[in-house]
Amino acid sequence: MFNIKNDVNEIFADVKALRRQIHMNPEIAFQEFKTSALAEKVLKDAGIEVITYPDSTAVLGILKGGKPGKTIALRADMDALPLQEEVEWEAKSTVDGVMHACGHDMHTAILMGVATILGKHREKVPGTIKFLFQPAEESPPGGAKPMIESGVLRDPDVELVFGLHVSTRDEVGHVKVNYGYSSANSDRCNIYIKGKGGHGAYPQGTVDAVVVASHVVVALQTIVSRNVAPLENAVISVGSFHSGTVNNIISEYAELKLTCRSLAPEVRELLEDRIISVTNGICDAMGATATVDYTYGYSSTPNDDKAADIVKAAALAVVGEENMTLNTTPSMGGEDFSFFAMEVPGAFFNIGAKPAEGEAYPGHNPKFFVNEEALKTGMEMMLKIVFTANE
Numbered sequence: 001m002f003n004i005k006n007d008v009n010e011i012f013a014d015v016k017a018l019r020r021q022i023h024m025n026p027e028i029a030f031q032e033f034k035t036s037a038l039a040e041k042v043l044k045d046a047g048i049e050v051i052t053y054p055d056s057t058a059v060l061g062i063l064k065g066g067k068p069g070k071t072i073a074l075r076a077d078m079d080a081l082p083l084q085e086e087v088e089w090e091a092k093s094t095v096d097g098v099m100h101a102c103g104h105d106m107h108t109a110i111l112m113g114v115a116t117i118l119g120k121h122r123e124k125v126p127g128t129i130k131f132l133f134q135p136a137e138e139s140p141p142g143g144a145k146p147m148i149e150s151g152v153l154r155d156p157d158v159e160l161v162f163g164l165h166v167s168t169r170d171e172v173g174h175v176k177v178n179y180g181y182s183s184a185n186s187d188r189c190n191i192y193i194k195g196k197g198g199h200g201a202y203p204q205g206t207v208d209a210v211v212v213a214s215h216v217v218v219a220l221q222t223i224v225s226r227n228v229a230p231l232e233n234a235v236i237s238v239g240s241f242h243s244g245t246v247n248n249i250i251s252e253y254a255e256l257k258l259t260c261r262s263l264a265p266e267v268r269e270l271l272e273d274r275i276i277s278v279t280n281g282i283c284d285a286m287g288a289t290a291t292v293d294y295t296y297g298y299s300s301t302p303n304d305d306k307a308a309d310i311v312k313a314a315a316l317a318v319v320g321e322e323n324m325t326l327n328t329t330p331s332m333g334g335e336d337f338s339f340f341a342m343e344v345p346g347a348f349f350n351i352g353a354k355p356a357e358g359e360a361y362p363g364h365n366p367k368f369f370v371n372e373e374a375l376k377t378g379m380e381m382m383l384k385i386v387f388t389a390n391e
């Protein structure tokens, strides 16, 4: 073992510079060419074996430690968002309309720092560490699944996988980990309703798609309130309702766009089934027809109990009990770390990155700004996890 805090402090300025370089040169999903090249360089500089892929920006680093131990994967997502940065500061995005507004620049820099430190202390590292630099978290079907299909979790087989996300809601030095789910099933549903158009003055003989779709919207509200068990979690939001053109034409078509979130797989299936039956039932009763396209996005992330125990033990050592929250409300957002966590036992956790001053903006906001001190928490946590998992 070596002194994690000392190594992290020593490398902090470099990691901050890497983070700023990535922040100033953000790349959207599947286009992470510079970021991926940088990850490759940092890994090689650390003496770590690197595997890249012809059709992907994914980078896999493999470090075989000098001591016996488990094979552990650490994951960072690399993509930015199609958003114009509105924060004026010295490392503002130099790419118009693209910004690291979710903190993936932080995740990538943290993993680069961890790789550098572990590379330096290779002889003291237990087992094998796999560094997963993942493309396209923000764009379903996402970059995690293709990486798994490329075999990143095999040969040697990964026994545990860990990932983290910065949170501007929490103070720097705060760590949150959940037993159970840490993110939601994140699905989309599009409903097309076909009625029968006509003159607004003569509704008889028509099937007004506006009226039918309105009934569908109201009836959808009963799924979460009446079909989902009270202690389960789900939300259905109709984010878009489009129908009709002018005052005196009864609309023939209506289109609804929904987002559907849940945690348990059974609840996800229930939402899908009920949306289809409720929509078809109402349309049938009113003489319209419907097509319902329910598309599964990312699945919820199941944190494994033993992996969560490891994160908890690491957090106790790194930030202390007073700066750790267990079992907070899971995020109803989606996160494709879930693909890794469904494949091998893993845990996803949050680290606080609230700015030292000024208002804290949430992820995906053009004013999103993080406290770079969180790089330290991230590195210390990941490093501690590697050793704790082998105790």
Ligand SMILES: [Zn+2]
Residues within 6 Å of the ligand: 101, 102, 138, 363, 364
């Ligand atoms: Zn995001």
Ligand SMILES: [Zn+2]
Residues within 6 Å of the ligand: 102, 103, 104, 137, 165, 363
């Ligand atoms: Zn994110």
